[in-house]
Amino acid sequence: MEVLGQDRREGLGRRADSRVTLLTLFFVSVLLLLSSLYSAEASVFRKARETVVDAAAPALALFAGPINAVQGAVGDIRDYFNVLKQNEALRQENAELRQWMNEALALRETVASYEMLHAYYAPPAVRPINAIVIGESNDAFSHSMLVNVGSDEGVSHGQAVIDPSGLVGRIVDVGKAASRILLLTDVQSRVPVYIEGADVEGLLVGRTKARPAVTFTKSSEPVIFEPGQRVLTSGAGGVLPRGLPVGVVAEDRKGEAIVELYANYARTRLVRVLNYKFPTVEPDEVATPSDGAAQPEASSSSASPSNEETRTVQPTPQAVTPVTPASAAAPRPVRTEEEALPEEVED
Amino acid sequence: MKAATPTLLGVVGVLLLALPLRLGAGVVPTPLLPLIIVFFWSVYGPSYLPAGSVFLIGLLQDMLTGGPLGLWPAVYLVTQYIVISQRSYFLGREQKVVWIGFAFAATGAALILWLVMSLMSGVLLPVGALLAQMATTVLTYPLFNFGFAHLQRRVIVEA
Numbered sequence: 001m002e003v004l005g006q007d008r009r010e011g012l013g014r015r016a017d018s019r020v021t022l023l024t025l026f027f028v029s030v031l032l033l034l035s036s037l038y039s040a041e042a043s044v045f046r047k048a049r050e051t052v053v054d055a056a057a058p059a060l061a062l063f064a065g066p067i068n069a070v071q072g073a074v075g076d077i078r079d080y081f082n083v084l085k086q087n088e089a090l091r092q093e094n095a096e097l098r099q100w101m102n103e104a105l106a107l108r109e110t111v112a113s114y115e116m117l118h119a120y121y122a123p124p125a126v127r128p129i130n131a132i133v134i135g136e137s138n139d140a141f142s143h144s145m146l147v148n149v150g151s152d153e154g155v156s157h158g159q160a161v162i163d164p165s166g167l168v169g170r171i172v173d174v175g176k177a178a179s180r181i182l183l184l185t186d187v188q189s190r191v192p193v194y195i196e197g198a199d200v201e202g203l204l205v206g207r208t209k210a211r212p213a214v215t216f217t218k219s220s221e222p223v224i225f226e227p228g229q230r231v232l233t234s235g236a237g238g239v240l241p242r243g244l245p246v247g248v249v250a251e252d253r254k255g256e257a258i259v260e261l262y263a264n265y266a267r268t269r270l271v272r273v274l275n276y277k278f279p280t281v282e283p284d285e286v287a288t289p290s291d292g293a294a295q296p297e298a299s300s301s302s303a304s305p306s307n308e309e310t311r312t313v314q315p316t317p318q319a320v321t322p323v324t325p326a327s328a329a330a331p332r333p334v335r336t337e338e339e340a341l342p343e344e345v346e347d
Numbered sequence: 348m349k350a351a352t353p354t355l356l357g358v359v360g361v362l363l364l365a366l367p368l369r370l371g372a373g374v375v376p377t378p379l380l381p382l383i384i385v386f387f388w389s390v391y392g393p394s395y396l397p398a399g400s401v402f403l404i405g406l407l408q409d410m411l412t413g414g415p416l417g418l419w420p421a422v423y424l425v426t427q428y429i430v431i432s433q434r435s436y437f438l439g440r441e442q443k444v445v446w447i448g449f450a451f452a453a454t455g456a457a458l459i460l461w462l463v464m465s466l467m468s469g470v471l472l473p474v475g476a477l478l479a480q481m482a483t484t485v486l487t488y489p490l491f492n493f494g495f496a497h498l499q500r501r502v503i504v505e506a
Contacts, residue, residue, distance in 0.1 A: 022431075025398050026425065030417065037415065142414040187472065
């Protein structure tokens with residue numbers, strides 16, 4: 001520890017020496033920066049990041065608890081002052097949700113009867129991993145969060161992270177006991193999405209602002225969408241499950257859809273990492289239906305992938321977390337529907 | 348051991364930047380404490396915060412906040428270089444003058460950050476969040492300056 005300063009103080013001749021060190025280290029930084037520009041995903045850099053994240057996780061977790069307690073207390077005080085207004089809003093929302101619940105129950109029955117009629121293949125189940133946010137980058141340009149689960153719990157690179165309101169981001173670094181979520185607002189974030197009702201697919205691109213934008217591939221026809229339409233993950237590219245709610249279209253800005261996210265990053269604390277294995281199209285798998293009564297040919301439906309979104313809603317509390325319907329974006333002989341619900345209940 | 352205090356404070360500052368503090372329900376950005384530390388000790392005791400420590404603090408910040416490696420070390424080292432070269436001007440001046448000096452240093456750091464990040468991402472990034480964070484840092488500087496001055500005078504140098 002002495003080397004950090006004490007002995008540097010002695011002798012004036014050291015001064016020029018320390019300036020050389022400073023400049024050398026500066027050039028090392030610039031070199032690092034240039035090399036991370038060309039090989040940000042290089043295994044050495046990733047390994048270093050993951051090691052540091054792992055090492056810092058216990059310290060972060062230690063402080064995250066008290067911070068959360070304080071935030072909760074402050075939130076309680078704030079709630080106390082507008083409890084009447086909140087009650088009124090909640091009562092209204094509850095009435096609305098009850099209607100939705102009834103509609104969902106009716107739909108569930110309808111879907112169940114369709115599943116009996118058609119060839120139905122159970123999609124791979126989503127295994128959610130519950131996690132607590134222990135870190136968050138307070139940086140103007142890098143938007144990410146750290147969670148207290150890692151490869152030991154089954155987290156791996158690219159997995160989707162949701163909270164009760166919607167998609168939060170995806171996993172980019174995985175340590176043994178901690179991992180990093182790249183938020184949708186980060187400038188590096190690219191998530192394939194589609195706009196419900198507009199039948200268009202695009203990429204949700206982070207712009208470091210609170211509201212990311214959906215960009216569409218250039219085409220001669222203008223893309224038509226309206227504010228208020230829902231934005232969901234499309235599952236294109238085979239990384240994130242299809243149909244995770246992302247947000248709603250807020251406005252049209254020069255042909256790009258600005259999206260108001262469902263996730264509120266100022267409140268994100270409990271999240272679930274979706275351990276999801278994307279269904280692969282393999283001929284022999286397709287030939288073995290899980291529902292014995294079904295014929296594979298019976299359901300080669302011609303519906304476009306963006307239309308065949310199915311969601312199951314249960315009136316139980318855990319249904320508040322987004323359900324994860326998924327169907328491969330690739331054309332397949334058999335329709336795959338998804339109704340896997342996270343089995344675990346978030347506390 | 349006492350001579351390592353600025354370095355340890357820098358590490359604490361980085362940890363604060365990696366914690367979900369969400370000051371003011373997420374509205375107020377966390378001040379860049381390491382920048383204040385680098386500035387303060389570059390003026391009042393460069394020997395207590397050698398370039399190696401500054402480099403490590405920056406690298407730790409890059410790794411914890413998920414930015415490109417080398418960004419924050421470069422920013423902090425440039426700040427340290429410029430401040431040390433202007434040190435004779437700051438020493439013995441009024442605190443207000445030093446504060447204005449810090450505001451200039453923070454502006455310079457923000458400019459470098461914005462340029463590098465814009466170059467790396469290929470688009471001109473919005474500056475709102477960066478300016479807000481720098482403003483918070485500059486506004487809280489006198490507070491930290493007061494604390495660090497006491498620490499430097501009473502604890503570190505007295506050793």
